[in-house]
Amino acid sequence: MASRKRHPREADELVRLFCARAEDARGEAAITSTERAAVVRIVDLLGRNRVAVLLAAGRAATESAHEIEADLRALATFDENEPRGRDAVAAAETARHHGDLRKAARLATSALAASAGDLSAKARAYATLGAIHRARGDLDAAHEARTLALASRRALGDRKGLAVALGELGTALASLGRLQEARSSHEAALALHRELGQRREEGVELSYLGASLHRAGRFEEAKRAHEMALAAHVETKNERLEGAERMHLAYVCHELGELDEARSRYRDALAILRRVGDRALVGVLLGYLGALEVEARRPEEAGALLAQARVLHREVKSPRHDAITRLHLAEHHLALGEPKAAASELERVLARDVLEPEHRAWAEALVGRPPTLTADFEDQKTREAINLLTAARSFDASSGAKVLARRALANLRASGPIVGRRVRFAAARLAEALTEDATPLAIAADAGHFIVAGRRTELGRRHTLKLVLRRLVEARLRAPGEPVPWGELLRAGWPDERILYEAGFIRVRNAMAQLRRAGLEPLLTARGGYLLDPSVPLVVEET
Numbered sequence: 001m002a003s004r005k006r007h008p009r010e011a012d013e014l015v016r017l018f019c020a021r022a023e024d025a026r027g028e029a030a031i032t033s034t035e036r037a038a039v040v041r042i043v044d045l046l047g048r049n050r051v052a053v054l055l056a057a058g059r060a061a062t063e064s065a066h067e068i069e070a071d072l073r074a075l076a077t078f079d080e081n082e083p084r085g086r087d088a089v090a091a092a093e094t095a096r097h098h099g100d101l102r103k104a105a106r107l108a109t110s111a112l113a114a115s116a117g118d119l120s121a122k123a124r125a126y127a128t129l130g131a132i133h134r135a136r137g138d139l140d141a142a143h144e145a146r147t148l149a150l151a152s153r154r155a156l157g158d159r160k161g162l163a164v165a166l167g168e169l170g171t172a173l174a175s176l177g178r179l180q181e182a183r184s185s186h187e188a189a190l191a192l193h194r195e196l197g198q199r200r201e202e203g204v205e206l207s208y209l210g211a212s213l214h215r216a217g218r219f220e221e222a223k224r225a226h227e228m229a230l231a232a233h234v235e236t237k238n239e240r241l242e243g244a245e246r247m248h249l250a251y252v253c254h255e256l257g258e259l260d261e262a263r264s265r266y267r268d269a270l271a272i273l274r275r276v277g278d279r280a281l282v283g284v285l286l287g288y289l290g291a292l293e294v295e296a297r298r299p300e301e302a303g304a305l306l307a308q309a310r311v312l313h314r315e316v317k318s319p320r321h322d323a324i325t326r327l328h329l330a331e332h333h334l335a336l337g338e339p340k341a342a343a344s345e346l347e348r349v350l351a352r353d354v355l356e357p358e359h360r361a362w363a364e365a366l367v368g369r370p371p372t373l374t375a376d377f378e379d380q381k382t383r384e385a386i387n388l389l390t391a392a393r394s395f396d397a398s399s400g401a402k403v404l405a406r407r408a409l410a411n412l413r414a415s416g417p418i419v420g421r422r423v424r425f426a427a428a429r430l431a432e433a434l435t436e437d438a439t440p441l442a443i444a445a446d447a448g449h450f451i452v453a454g455r456r457t458e459l460g461r462r463h464t465l466k467l468v469l470r471r472l473v474e475a476r477l478r479a480p481g482e483p484v485p486w487g488e489l490l491r492a493g494w495p496d497e498r499i500l501y502e503a504g505f506i507r508v509r510n511a512m513a514q515l516r517r518a519g520l521e522p523l524l525t526a527r528g529g530y531l532l533d534p535s536v537p538l539v540v541e542e543t
Contacts, residue, residue, distance in 0.1 A: 089115075089124045096132055101317065105132050123152035123161060127168060134175060137320050137354025143172040163192035167205050174212045177357040182212045200241075203232025207245055214252060215358065217381035219419060223252045240281075243272030247285045254292050255381075255421050262292055280321075283312030287325035294332045295424065302332050320356075323349045327363055331425060334366065343367055358382045362422060365389045381420035388412075388426035392433040406434060406533045413481040413534065434535035441532070442539040443473055450520060457519045468493040468511050469520075473540065476532040483529030 088111035095104035108129045115121035126149035133142035150165040170185035186209040193201040210225030226249045233241040250265035266289045273281045290305035306329050313322035326349045333342035346367040349355065355363060361371040365386040373383060391405040409430055418424045442451040447469040449458045459466050471492035475484045486508045490499065493511060512530055532538065 089121055089128060092125070092128050092132075096128065096135070101132055101136055105129065108132060119152050119156050120158070120161075123149050123156065123158075123165070126152060127165065130168060130172060134172065135318065135320060137323070137352070137356075139172070139175045139356060143169075143176060146172045159192060160196060160198070163189045163196065163198070163201065163205075166192065167201075167208050170208055170212065174208075174215055175356045177215075179212055179216045183209065183216075186212055199232055200236045200238060203229045203236065203238075203241060203245075206232065207241075207248060210248060210252075214248075214255070217420060219252050219255045223249065223256075226252060239272055240276045240278055243269050243276065243278070244281055245269075246272065247281065247288065251288050254288070254295075256419055257417050257424065259292060259296055263289070263296075266292070279312050280316040280318060283309050283316065283318065283325075284321050286312065287321065287328055290325070291328040291331065291421065294328065294335055295421065297335075299332065299336055306332060319352065319354050323352060323354050324359060327355075327359060327366075330363070330366055334429065335425075361386060368393065381423055385420065385422035385426040388423065388430050392426070392430040405430060406535055409434065409535055410481065410531060410533050431535050434533075440537040440539050442541055443469065444541050446470070447473065452519050455519055459518070462514075464493045465511055465514060465518075467495075468508075469515065472530065472532050473538070476534065476538055477540070480534035481531070483531040485529040489530065 088107050092104045092107035092111055095101075095107055108125050111125040111128075112122060115125055126145045130142045130145035130149060133139070133145055146165065146169045150162070150169050153161040153165045166185050166189035170182045170189065173179075173185060174182035186205055190202060190205040190209065193205055206225050206229035210222045210229060213219075213222035213225060226245055230242065230245040230249060233245050246265055246269035250262045250269060253262035253265060266285060270282065270285055270289075273285060286305050286309035290302045290309060293299075293302035293305060296302075306325055309325045310322060310329075313319075313325060326345050330342040330345040330349075333339070333345065346363050350360070350363055350367070350369075357372070361373055362382055362385070364371040366389065371386050373386070388408070391408060409427060412418060412423075412427060418427060444450070447459065447466040449456055450469070451457070459469070468489050471489055472484060475482065486505060489508050489511070490504045494504075494507065499507065508530075
């Protein structure tokens, strides 16, 4: 153990190295508890740099009670009236880590004022301000601060810091919906990390890139990026990042409609994040898992998970994530047929103005407001979901809107598995609206007549049309939403004839046109075939 009298230079060097390692750790548990205790003890004996070391130690460790106590003790010791740039940044980062965003912003602003001649401290202060603004939901200010942090890193010629700043700027751009610019920034950061041989940072950047691809609705690409990020985190033995990455992968699986796979991945991630004590990420994960159970029609589990998530968001003071979880809660109420409760949640969320563009547009669509969608809005899946929700509300205006909505829904179902959590949610609400609004379609068992909107149509001697219609009814009863290929309809209507390809296609198309003209409005064209709209109630009358 170094002492003040015998080894002051060695002790000061140890303090300097410790603080540098803590800064490199960027909030991860890269320092052992034994090493931490030894250095803090040296500082106690020497009576120097105590605040800087305690703050650095707090940033570099996971959230145990002892570490939180050390952080808060250091903050209490810090003199805001005489801030030194780097110490003020450290204090701001610690305040942000513990959810005191107001104090964190004040300290970061003080750090900027005290760092006039220290570009490195200024870059860190801008980066911290960017994180604070993002947590508050002030996305334009977050982008501005991270742009200034990047400029400071460029001026320093600090390639490692430049790579980090590029990644952080990418997340700010993605939050603003500028996804193409965000991907470019992440790709530039990723190239730098790889060039510098920083495997851990490479994993972090791959995760950012995956998140940007996710926002754009490019789920398969996002999944590959997150899988590569997970491999990097496992290789570098970083449990917290591994848990976070498993959560991101679960969310992508949810978007792809792989609910069982997503649930299993969420459970694995939850075990890791609870073990490392990251309550903020546990709250985020519980909110995502609650949204999954909403879609899985498990309302009790969904309600309990969303309530737990909100408790944690409040504990760690995360208004942005609390707003997102309240969006999931509104979806939960809508799925249960409780529009008033959903509207109450949505109005509160929109009033706080902390949502990112795609979340805000979705909340506006859910509550029935015109959504804020700019021409460069790149989240195509959210745009598609909003269009479906708009269709569900358009029935009163026009009966033709019902026809268009039915066709859109049937074509969506016929195109294969529906990708995108919000798209599936909106499609389910549209199907419910169509079912509630629809007049049943009644068809005789022998297809001799059908009744649509109270109008009865006899097919009489049109034997071919009856055979084709019977085949469509059989398909609707067996597999609603699956189109009947035109070749099958050809064989059903003309069972004993050998017909050339083009002539057969024309015959089927003409038969469909005749059925529509006869009044069979719910007959829809789908990819590769035809089907009876699954959202229209079907009654088969015995003859």
